[in-house]
Amino acid sequence: MPIDILMPALSPTMEKGNLSRWLKKEGDTIKAGDVLAEIETDKATMEVEAVDEGVLAKIVVPDGTADVPVNNVIGLIAGEGEDAKSVASGPVPANEKIPEAAPAAPAAAPPIAPALNGEAGPRIFASPLARRIAKKSALDLAAIQGSGPHGRIIERDVKAALAHAPTAPRIQDTKAPSAPLPTPGPPDELIRQNFAAGSFEEIPHDSMRKTIARRLVEASRTIPHFYLTADCNIDDLMSLREAINDAALQDTEGKPSYKISVNDFIIKALAVALIRVPDANVTWTESAMLKHKQADVGVAVAIPGGLITPIVRAAETKTLSVISREMKDFSNRARARRLRPEEYQGGSTSVSNLGMFGTKSFSAIINPPQATILAVGAGETRVIVKDGTPAVATVMSVTLSCDHRAVDGVLGAKLLAAFKTLIEHPAGMLA
Known part of the structure; x- marks a missing residue:
């Protein structure tokens, strides 16, 4: 009996995927562990490995097919003693379709x-x-x-x-x-009527944009957000960052072995703050609160067509140089859509940093199932009052979005205060 190759579920929420390309062709001998095809999800491109051996008798779903339901048969392998040609000409198991x-x-x-x-x-x-x-x-x-x-x-x-x-x-x-669902938006045709024919170009939504839209609507509708803002003096952080980077060892090409960014400090500070305020390091479920034993910090990374949030696991235990190298690797593989699902799913909290684009401050939408997200603005020179007199400092505004079901106002304020203390006295997170 032929062996079915099924469209795999590459994440708990995946229902459909795109079959980008086959890496084997009909008639090829297959061994367990061989990479058969590439599957594109809304977040990444993953490889499908064979779990059985035989001959690839028939490709049921061709290259470039979009929206293939999970568990659909995408190919057939002729097992030991079976004739591949007979399998290829035989009936194909029924697949789910819309x-x-x-x-x-x-x-x-x-x-x-x-x-x-x-x-x-x-x-x-x-x-x-x-x-x-x-x-x-x-x-x-x-x-x-x-x-x-x-x-x-x-x-x-x-x-x-x-x-x-x-x-x-x-x-x-x-x-x-x-609670009642929100009223759906106006029909597409009604929206198009507001614009002159030929004055716009239609760009169909890809799977990533559809998923982002669905998850953000779900988050904004089902999570009771509230927001806390603080201004952080980052003069000491900038000085420490410069000193650490200046002390970096040179590699064989004479380049620094690492380069710490302000964002690396932010990831570390938020992780340590969650450990210092453990009641905020939680996830809400309808039956219980999940209190995490480590701080897994997601970091929003912009990629073509959307964004993805790779997670620095146990960030409170890692040095700034390790966090820096992880984020560089995550960013490169995210843009190539090569992150594995376990590298961007879950997490205790997230960081969304738009400071490098000159944004002063903003409020971010929480990424389910997390309970908080920190929106980071640009560090800019401002006049502040220090010891009763005007002074010039580099100030960064941050806004913490909280899920009020899991993190109450006082608890959120304690978490933000712990973060502010660490950012303004960054040597404390190096101990």
């Missing part, structure tokens, strides 16, 4: 005991994507007839049932009603 036209309503399954998406009661065979859609829509899978292999319920079956929502059986919701 139908161009809604099919007729699926026939209702024989009455059985109600079950919550197949997780209790009689076992129901359904794809993960079908279960996820049904759960979000409170749709009872037990009442849907599957059209996939061996009667398996797949995405199109659930969507067909939803198209007949008035008659589709729903799961009894025993929870309190959720």
Whole structure:
């Protein structure tokens, strides 16, 4: 029996991906561990490795195919003793697709005991994507007839049932009603009518921009944000940074082995501040607060078409030079879309620094599931009052966005105060 090559789920939230290119061709001998293809997600380009050996008999999904659902068959491997040509000419397992036209309503399954998406009661065979859609829509899978292999319920079956929502059986919701969804924006055609024909160019949204839009709407709608701002005197930081960089060892080419940036100090200071104020180093869930034992700091990196937030793990334990080298490596691989999912998922907090673009101050939207994000403005020369007299100093404005469910006002203020102390007395984070 041929071995299916499936579209992998490269992250917990991934539902679809783009098949960028095949690195093997039909007829090639495959060994376990061989790289078969490159898959492009909204954040990165990942390699798919073979887990079985045989001959690549058929490429089901060609190069450049977009929006391939997770668990779809993208290729077939002829196993030991199988004829690759026979496999290639044989039937291809049914894949999930979004139908161009809604099919007729699926026939209702024989009455059985109600079950919550197949997780209790009689076992129901359904794809993960079908279960996820049904759960979000409170749709009872037990009442849907599957059209996939061996009667398996797949995405199109659930969507067909939803198209007949008035008659589709729903799961009894025993929870309190959720907040209403925001009113959708005006239709695309209505927006286009505001602009003269030919006065604009349409650039279709890629998967990254769609994901950014979805996550930011979700964050702004579901997270109760509040904001705290502080001005930090960074004169001592700038002096220490210069001294550290001047002391850097030279490599074989005569170049400094590292170059510490202001952003590296900010990452370190925020991480140490979270350890000093551990009640702010948390993540909110509906059932419990997750209190983290280390400070994993995400850093927003601009890449073509959007941004990504690689995470410096346990940043409080790392030297400035290590953080600097990690961020240089993350930035290079992020722009090449080569970050692994575990390198940009999770995290305790994030830093978004627009100071290098001259932005004085701004407020950032929290990146779920984190509870805080620090927005950093430019360091600029300002007149301040020092010891009762006017003085000139380099001042940097920062704004801490907090999830009020997890971090209350006083707690957020303590975290920001700890950060300000560390930034203004940077030698304290080197101890």
